[in-house]
Amino acid sequence: MTSDAEHLATGVAAWGLDGDRDHWPADPLPPAVWDHVLSLVDEQRLIGLLAAGIRAGDLPADAGQQAEVESGLRAAMAGALALERKALDVVAHLDAEGIDHRILKGAAVAHLDYPDPALRVFGDVDVLVRAEQFDDAIATLVATGGERRYPEPRPGFDRRFSKGSCVVDADGIEVDVHRTFAMGPFGVTMVLDDLWASGQGYELGGRPLVALQAEHRLLHACYHAVLGSWPPRLLTLRDIAQLLRRPGMDLELVRTTAERWQGDAVLAVAVESAAATIGADVPQPLDEWMRSFRPSARQARGLDAHLSPDKGRSYPWKSWEAFLAMHGVRDRAAFARALAIPDRSYIRPRYSSNLDRWRAALHSLLDRGRR
Amino acid sequence: MDHASRPTRVDGARIVDVGELSTVLTAEGTRHLLSGTALAIWQLCDGSTSFDEMLEVATAMFTAEAGTLRADIEVVLHDLHRRGLIEWCHDVDDAPRYRREPHLLSRSLGDAVLLLALETGEMTELSGTAVAVWELLAQPDTVAGIGTELATWFGESPERISADIGPLLDELCRRGVLAVEQH
Numbered sequence: 001m002t003s004d005a006e007h008l009a010t011g012v013a014a015w016g017l018d019g020d021r022d023h024w025p026a027d028p029l030p031p032a033v034w035d036h037v038l039s040l041v042d043e044q045r046l047i048g049l050l051a052a053g054i055r056a057g058d059l060p061a062d063a064g065q066q067a068e069v070e071s072g073l074r075a076a077m078a079g080a081l082a083l084e085r086k087a088l089d090v091v092a093h094l095d096a097e098g099i100d101h102r103i104l105k106g107a108a109v110a111h112l113d114y115p116d117p118a119l120r121v122f123g124d125v126d127v128l129v130r131a132e133q134f135d136d137a138i139a140t141l142v143a144t145g146g147e148r149r150y151p152e153p154r155p156g157f158d159r160r161f162s163k164g165s166c167v168v169d170a171d172g173i174e175v176d177v178h179r180t181f182a183m184g185p186f187g188v189t190m191v192l193d194d195l196w197a198s199g200q201g202y203e204l205g206g207r208p209l210v211a212l213q214a215e216h217r218l219l220h221a222c223y224h225a226v227l228g229s230w231p232p233r234l235l236t237l238r239d240i241a242q243l244l245r246r247p248g249m250d251l252e253l254v255r256t257t258a259e260r261w262q263g264d265a266v267l268a269v270a271v272e273s274a275a276a277t278i279g280a281d282v283p284q285p286l287d288e289w290m291r292s293f294r295p296s297a298r299q300a301r302g303l304d305a306h307l308s309p310d311k312g313r314s315y316p317w318k319s320w321e322a323f324l325a326m327h328g329v330r331d332r333a334a335f336a337r338a339l340a341i342p343d344r345s346y347i348r349p350r351y352s353s354n355l356d357r358w359r360a361a362l363h364s365l366l367d368r369g370r371r
Numbered sequence: 372m373d374h375a376s377r378p379t380r381v382d383g384a385r386i387v388d389v390g391e392l393s394t395v396l397t398a399e400g401t402r403h404l405l406s407g408t409a410l411a412i413w414q415l416c417d418g419s420t421s422f423d424e425m426l427e428v429a430t431a432m433f434t435a436e437a438g439t440l441r442a443d444i445e446v447v448l449h450d451l452h453r454r455g456l457i458e459w460c461h462d463v464d465d466a467p468r469y470r471r472e473p474h475l476l477s478r479s480l481g482d483a484v485l486l487l488a489l490e491t492g493e494m495t496e497l498s499g500t501a502v503a504v505w506e507l508l509a510q511p512d513t514v515a516g517i518g519t520e521l522a523t524w525f526g527e528s529p530e531r532i533s534a535d536i537g538p539l540l541d542e543l544c545r546r547g548v549l550a551v552e553q554h
Contacts, residue, residue: 055481074485077478078494081487084476088489118478205489206473 005036012037012046013234014278015053017241028062038068044234045121047072052119076121083107086173087125088207090141094129097140101210102128102199104178104220108211111202113242121235124174128212131179131192134159138177141167146175153342161322161335163187181220182227184318185302185325189262215254218243222270223263230307232273240270241280251286262325265295265303298324378448378457379418386410395456403454408433409447416457422448442514442537446530449515468552469540470511475548488547495546500525504536504543511552514540 011023029037041050051073053059054066061069087107094101102108106122114120129137135156142148146167152158158165164178180187199210200217212220221239225232243249258267268290274280275287282290295303302325305317319335326332383398393410395403405413411432415425422444429440445466451457474489484497484505497505503524507517517540518533525532543549 051481070481073480074483074496077480077485078487081476081478081485081494082492085487085489085492116479118480205476 004033005040008033008037009040009044009046010234010278012041012050012053012059013044013238014241015049015058016056017279018245018281024059026060028060028065034061034065038072042072045076045123046235046238047076048116048119048121049238052116073118077118080106080110080117080122082171083122083125083173084204086169086175087127087209088205089144090125090127090175091207091209093140093144094127094137097136099133099137099140100130100196101137102195103209103211104128104176105224107204108202108209109217109221109239109242111204112200112211112214113217113239113246120239124176126176126178128178128195130196131159134164134177134179138165138167141175141177145170149174151343154337155343157334160331161188181223182306183322184227184305185298185321186223186227186261186263186266186306188322188325191261194257194260214243214246214248215250215257218246218249218254219258219261219263219267222258222267225270225273226266226303227306232270232277234278237270237274237278237280240274241278244271244274244280244282244286251283255286255289262299264293265299268293268295269303377418377421378416378452380413380416381456381458384456386414397455401455403456408443409451412444412447413451413456416448416451438537438541439534442518442533443530445513445515446518446533449513449519450529466513466515468511468513469508469517469544469549470552471505471508472548472550486548491547493546495543495548500536501539501543504539508549 007023008029014023028034041047047069050059051069054061054069084107087103091101091103104126106120107125110117110120110122127137135158138148138158146169149166149168152162152165158179163180163183164176167175167177169175180190180192182190195212195216198213198216200213201208201210203209211217218240221236221243225236225240228236244251255264255267258264271280271282271286271290275282302321305321323332323335326335381397384395387394387396387402392404393407395405395410395413397403412425412429415428420428425444426437426441429444430437433440435443448457472488476487476489478485482498482502484502486495486497487493488495500521503521504517507520512520514533514537515529517536518529521527521532521536522529540549544551
């Protein structure tokens, strides 16, 4: 990836924001650079923003480039509609079993937080369910033709400790069933009941759906940006920017909720990243708070575990920090036992043996100690 | 169209021949020049002939598809009413109205619209005039209503537009993105 192409892709993610930066040249890009940018745009799911920017005349493109983008947009939107249809199916199945749910991420923010859903591309269906109904939700989706992508370490582990699980249908559509926003310590300290105390209704295809309330959607975007993968995806930063500028957004509620969840460090890093990367406008008093915020030692350790560029090695760190963040001996014991001696079905896809798995984890923790 | 609807010529209006042309003269003295088809339909507006019966007569008289004739008759009746030559208390309300099927997913793509019918999973892409029709059908409307509206946009006659969009509306109904409200 060239820095030029990265810079231009960042400009696409920033298109239309008040603090829109002068990322793009006045003339269409030469073919080699264009191809590179288009590949980044595709990877970062920014085709909706690129198409809108070109149509508005802000991002210059020649006729061939425009046609390429419009074609890519059609394919992306056809995919998004298929995913929305799947989301409605999932909701119908969950409703039939009396399982509470909230639509998360793309299928919600595209309609609730963007002026046009075609701006927001997404690649899977995300739904939140209550921890106590998690197993029922997975069983329901499996019974209706889905297949669980990964086995859990031990029965009941996902319901108690995981971020969630993925179920894939016969068409290859992924449904991510979430229990909490993130794995690791920040997922453990969230107050999950908060998410169920409210919600925002909307309609899709003439059918009612419920998403998280706006403040929780912003927090989810922040958790996803910082704790999902690092550096954050440009589209997730754009979600944060969209939510920050949303009329009626209660930023004080966002901040106090993050504090209660012990996730204020996540909020600060995510918002700062959105501001620094795509020029998201951070309203006061959040901006002032963010600039003066210092994470606690425990939050810093938690962030460290997540912001490691080595994903394979960061998993044991996150698990260790999650273990430390847990309250109660029983939870800790169950968590440790499941990870220390998981079922064979859990080990097989990833490691040749439990010993091999332990060795990798030990390396990771030792590496961390040396740092 | 409401099959029970029976349009009636307004009181005092009559046909007056002017040379080889036939016109309709109203009680107020306004003269209207009508096409032969329009005049024939106006004469059928006797308060006892229903729309369906008019369609039967037209089908016997002209060699055209029923869908096209239906649209033509609707347009003519719409025009006759607009000129004040017929009374038809429920003319607009009684005509079949096309509406967007509610169980649809959609995306606007600049000059095109992508639709997915939830029931069938069939994807439909609209472009050109079809997008204009789709936009108009944000509110349910009749063929004549759509034709009249599009005529002002495209500078064509309502009859021509209505005849053109009839098959399009039928196709969109078949694809499950539009539905017809019958009275």
